[in-house]
Amino acid sequence: MAGAVCETDALLSGLQEHLVATVCAADAPTVEWKLRLLKSDDNEGGFWAQPVERLGASKSLPKSGTAVKVALHPSHNRLCFDSVLLRHDKHYWLTDQVMLEAVLFKWPDRIEPDDRRSEPRYSVNDECRLHAEICVTEGGAFGIKAAAKLLDLSRSGGGLAMPLHSELRHVLAGQTLRVEIRHIKGVLVLPARFTDHRGASGNNTMRFGVCFDPDHTRWPAGAEQALDSIVADLARRQAARAKQKSAH
Numbered sequence: 001m002a003g004a005v006c007e008t009d010a011l012l013s014g015l016q017e018h019l020v021a022t023v024c025a026a027d028a029p030t031v032e033w034k035l036r037l038l039k040s041d042d043n044e045g046g047f048w049a050q051p052v053e054r055l056g057a058s059k060s061l062p063k064s065g066t067a068v069k070v071a072l073h074p075s076h077n078r079l080c081f082d083s084v085l086l087r088h089d090k091h092y093w094l095t096d097q098v099m100l101e102a103v104l105f106k107w108p109d110r111i112e113p114d115d116r117r118s119e120p121r122y123s124v125n126d127e128c129r130l131h132a133e134i135c136v137t138e139g140g141a142f143g144i145k146a147a148a149k150l151l152d153l154s155r156s157g158g159g160l161a162m163p164l165h166s167e168l169r170h171v172l173a174g175q176t177l178r179v180e181i182r183h184i185k186g187v188l189v190l191p192a193r194f195t196d197h198r199g200a201s202g203n204n205t206m207r208f209g210v211c212f213d214p215d216h217t218r219w220p221a222g223a224e225q226a227l228d229s230i231v232a233d234l235a236r237r238q239a240a241r242a243k244q245k246s247a248h
Helices: 009-017 223-247
Strands: 020-025 028-041 046-051 067-072 079-093 099-106 131-136 145-153 157-163 176-183 186-199 205-212
Touching: 009 028, 009 067, 028 099, 046 079, 131 157, 145 223, 176 205, 176 223, 186 223
Parallel strands: none
Antiparallel strands: 020 028, 020 067, 028 046, 046 099, 067 079, 079 099, 131 145, 131 176, 145 157, 157 205, 176 186, 186 205
């Protein structure tokens, strides 16, 4: 893991931008909740966040006093820190006029960059002539299909962006989808799972990550070889750009 970021400026910025954070209990990392960052609270020694899954979502959150792990996704980065869920407040006054349900977390001592990618990812641009479409195969958005722009790709997953779809805003990490990648030689279909998603500039775009099913026996015949070929081409293009840049 890269060096720790001891200052917590990233959290302050996230609170100002009201980013959506992913939270899980430290002893149950596979169950995640999404909460929108609200504001710091110096008197309480923490910060407030609002559950975004649904009204009353805090009932399903870990109980007060539970150690949690929080992940933020500013820009293309993933930042993580340890905290404690201090308490729930169903009637939290955000302003003098706005009351909402909120959760108080302990202010972290340190924030660290984290990268869960198991394979190097390579950037995708228009010259690569790769086009993607996703189809959700689990949860409340089951059956939703949408075109998406590939941002980067590896043998284990990728990053995508698309116009904001209200149906997809509350897709949960870990839910399944099918990713179709159209390339020069045909269409590559891969089973995958969502890893994270977040709004982008102007809240008109959503960015999200996917990890491909690690069990390649579930992939269509020839899919592994096709993906390897695409990723190898992206790697060559990236190396060529780096070489050209260093020559100037």
